[in-house]
Amino acid sequence: MYQINENYNKLPGNYLFSTVAKKVDAFKAANPDASIIRLGIGDVTQPLIPAVIEALHKSVDEMASAETFRGYAPDLGYDFLRNAIAKNDYAARGCDIAADEIFVSDGAKSDSGAIQEIFSADARIAVCDPVYPVYVDSNVMAGRCGDYDAATGKWSRVIYMPTTAENAFIPDYPMETPDLIYLCFPNNPTGTTLNKDQLQGWVDYANRVGAVILFDAAYEAYITEADVPHSIYECKGARSCAIELRSFSKNAGFTGLRLGFTVVPKDLVCKGTALHSLWARRHGTRFNGAPYIVQRAGEAVYSAEGKAQIREQIANYQKNAAFIRQGLLDAGYEVFGGINSPYLWLKTPKGMSSWEFFDYLLENANVVGTPGAGFGPSGEGYFRLTAFGSFANSKEAIARIQKL
């Protein structure tokens, strides 16, 4: 008789955002008249920019005629998109990344779940705590995390690096040496960042101990401060120790279009095997390319009009972030993030647990956020709000919270 992958049964409960959605649905069913404002899941609300819409229509028309129809995309991405990324996201920032080191995918969630596959089954992972759940859960499913301790909320083989107000959200190098280090800056969920010197320290550390940094830069478009790196390849030595994951979801509103990419520099070599060739093989065997029309949409993000339109869209979300931040501070909350990030991270008031505060906010202000504990044990006592709503909704949410 066949057997299942027992690691799945080790996962406690549901995926965080599914649990949030279920709670909100139940509240809505019980309170059909409540006007709920969702500042929970990090989904965007502004429409796709005109340059992207135009590229989509144009490429859809290409698919309507045999002469211009495109079937299977190259597994690793169309050159027009890989070149645009190399030029705009890397060369323009002085980063030495070639177009063929860029692997186009259907999104950073897929890539951040899949990247662990190319590493050994007993690799030790280190994550910031709190953390985006996909990093840990995908490794649990692969059997790397040991056992879950419900009392501490920790996995026995995961190396946790707490990032809390106590260390100003700057993780310390871990006591045990990890093989893979997941870093996400600007951070999800805390909205905080590392400056360039601090990130350089991590690159040096990884090169020193022989670890790979899996650097999630999905939120780089929200950076406003000059000394915050947009890419890990701004740091010296990153080509030999870092893989970078990028997304079109937050910088260009592609959450419903699905597009991302992963950078695997050819200098990442383990005992003669280039990780670049492993990831290429993984893509070639288990992925069939992102849709042509979506890759054309991605290319349009880098056009002159696209860049201008995107800047305006991001500025709107940044305005929300600044407004929410100030509104929470005015209401007496302790607030982090929101300066280089669309995420606000606040301390729950009066010693409430983060799920207690979730229920309290939902019931009394009809505002949905995300409980910090859902991101890891050190997220307990914190709560995440996002700036991805409309300005009107952000304003109304703050008005309601200030009235509590």
Added chain:
Amino acid sequence: MYQINENYNKLPGNYLFSTVAKKVDAFKAANPDASIIRLGIGDVTQPLIPAVIEALHKSVDEMASAETFRGYAPDLGYDFLRNAIAKNDYAARGCDIAADEIFVSDGAKSDSGAIQEIFSADARIAVCDPVYPVYVDSNVMAGRCGDYDAATGKWSRVIYMPTTAENAFIPDYPMETPDLIYLCFPNNPTGTTLNKDQLQGWVDYANRVGAVILFDAAYEAYITEADVPHSIYECKGARSCAIELRSFSKNAGFTGLRLGFTVVPKDLVCKGTALHSLWARRHGTRFNGAPYIVQRAGEAVYSAEGKAQIREQIANYQKNAAFIRQGLLDAGYEVFGGINSPYLWLKTPKGMSSWEFFDYLLENANVVGTPGAGFGPSGEGYFRLTAFGSFANSKEAIARIQKL
């Protein structure tokens, strides 16, 4: 120091179609004037049907306005598409499959590579030989296949079920009991099928020995004979032993759009755990939904106009298949498939190996096919041609082959 997944280094050479592409590129570089006809990789050539184009334009316009914009799709697929599939692909054929047993994805290649993840690391897999390489390679990467023997072209832990002219391409039940049985009918690459009684035999076998059948029905739209099942759920008892993988690539020309789905009936239960919940968890953690616009395109395939337009498109490819089949028979080749399938499977002439015949055909007829050996040891001595070209190209290819 971190270590890689050493299973990758066990994989011999490159993914089959990458190797074919490289050979063709080299030939083209050396013979820039050659007019190459590609009947190799199973990519479609006809444009998307008008109903799909219209649905794409309409949904792109929805993404242009805040009122109708759609962000993250439900991980498991939009209800409008899951309902259309349940009604048209299952209820209409008398199969008892609920909409929430259908998981929408970015394509059958992704799903057929990922499905093994929910099973135990030591599961024994059985595959037909020859076989679509993704089934085996994805299990090699997961460490289930043991070691590769270059002399036999076989993996030590894989159970091979030869399907050749000798057994009329009907696999025998294996001597060793497998945990997972990959079946693809109409078959890729042989183009042959099982009738309903034969498939029922496999369902009964799987239920008897406690195995799961992973049934790839990507080519069901090409079935012309009445007693060939379109879905494994036409067989009694399949709900407790079979997962079905389906694609929009070949039935609706979505190779460049990326859409597929996997059916996991709730009756598939192993020691109290429903595979349905494992696959839902996998999708929720490691996938972020297929693009909204592509799911709307998929829905349009099931509209009245969509169905009529698709029927016409498939009929064109079927006409090619019949023409190529007859042309090869007239030229004295032994040919299989092409009746319920877009694939033609021929015996290589004069004892040529399948790669020798690949080179011979490329050099002397400038026709690209796929060497049978690339699909497994029992594919040696066979060669695959596809009916996905234009009729003009199919005709020209046959004219050239007949002249050899």
